Amino acid sequence: MKIRAPKYEQIAEEIRKRIRDGIYQPKTAIPDQNTLAKEFGVSRMTIKKSLDGLSMAGLIYTRRGDGTYVLGDIPLKIDTxxxxxxxxxxxxxxxxxxxxxxxxxxxxxxxxxxxxxxxxxxxxxxxxxxxxxxxxxxxxxxxxxxxxxxxxxxxxxxxxxxxxxxxxxxxxxxxxxxxxxxxxxxxxxxxxxxxxxxxxxxxxxxxxxxxxxxxxxxxxxxxxxxxxxxxxxxxxxxxxxxx
CATH class of the missing domain: 3.40.1410.10 (Chorismate lyase-like)
Structure with missing residues (x-):
């Protein structure tokens, strides 16, 4: 029986796919946490955990008081x-x-x-x-x-x-x-x-x-x-x- 990934991982993977597919463009803001929480039917804390993981991976960054943005390509970034x-x-x-x-x-x-x-x-x-x-x-x-x-x-x-x-x-x-x-x-x-x-x-x-x-x-x-x-x-x- 395949174990289903935690919700925050599923959401992070979907956002990662949107970045990869160009739905969320480099240097542009993604929807805020409240909007994403409503879309995915989860708490704001779950969204924050998803975004924290994407930030750790170098895919997004946060401007204080201005939202979360797609960073774009980082040549040195690898999965490990x-x-x-x-x-x-x-x-x-x-x-x-x-x-x-x-x-x-x-x-x-x-x-x-x-x-x-x-x-x-x-x-x-x-x-x-x-x-x-x-x-x-x-x-x-x-x-x-x-x-x-x-x-x-x-x-x-x-x-x-x-x-x-x-x-x-x-x-x-x-x-x-x-x-x-x-x-x-x-x-x-x-x-x-x-x-x-x-x-x-x-x-x-x-x-x-x-x-x-x-x-x-x-x-x-x-x-x-x-x-x-x-x-x-x-x-x-x-x-x-x-x-």
Whole structure:
């Protein structure tokens, strides 16, 4: 049985098609959120989520107080790009194409490094999580994540196979604040070879991240690794007055 994509993804795909077909022309405004919400029979928040995804992909941009416009072609844009400054998690970014394989899920006591990054004491347990994220059932990113157990004591394998961020926001009512990321290159290790299909000494792109809640409390210290030819990161920098 084929799983139907979430409504916001369906709407985003329709708007993407209209841009591709020239219905929404480059440098022209698309209908406002209220108009689109009425057309598709959904809430304004659902439309916003659809437009956020298209903005992340570099297809549209917003002029404050003036509406949302079609950006036009960006020569460097490719489907595997991820916005380097976006903090929504892979599930929000990739939707139903994404699935997860839990490789490791244990509780450990923190090292000095974890104590520093997560702002915890030496006697506070840490969740130690390794997941393989797959896109269309193909290996995409290998994630090694550390989280303070006190923030999410009931985290389980069911959640790990889907979205931790959705669990934090919807089940625990925690508000995500932001993240600091360092992106660098590395050589493949044994886990990359086993789960990502890398070859020995293949280049690996690694994103080291510390993420925190709106109240400033760190909830994640993680490493996301992907093959050099699988994923890249983009920064879209627009001056709205001149776009």
């Amino acid at each position: 790009n991820s916005p380097a400054q976006k903090h929504t998690g892979l599930t929000a970014e990739l939707g139903s194409r994404l699935s997860s394989q839990v490789i490791q899920f244990t509780t450990i006591m923190p090292t000095e490094e974890l104590m520093e990054h997560l702002k915890i004491n030496h006697d506070e347990p840490v969740l130690n999580i390794i997941r393989l994220r797959l896109v269309n059932k193909e290996p995409y990113v290998l994630e090694h994540t550390y989280m303070p157990k006190k923030l999410m004591p009931n985290l389980n394998n069911r959640v790990l196979k889907h979205s931790i961020y959705n669990y934090l926001e919807k089940d625990l009512n925690l508000k995500l604040g932001g993240a600091y990321r360092k992106i660098h290159a590395d050589f493949s290790n044994n886990l990359d070879i086993r789960y990502l299909g890398s070859q020995p000494n293949d280049p690996i792109l690694e994103v080291e991240q510390v993420a925190w809640l709106q109240n400033g409390i760190p909830f994640e210290y993680s490493f996301s690794r992907n093959k050099y030819d699988t994923r890249s990161y983009t920064v879209l920098d627009i001056n709205p007055a001149n776009a």
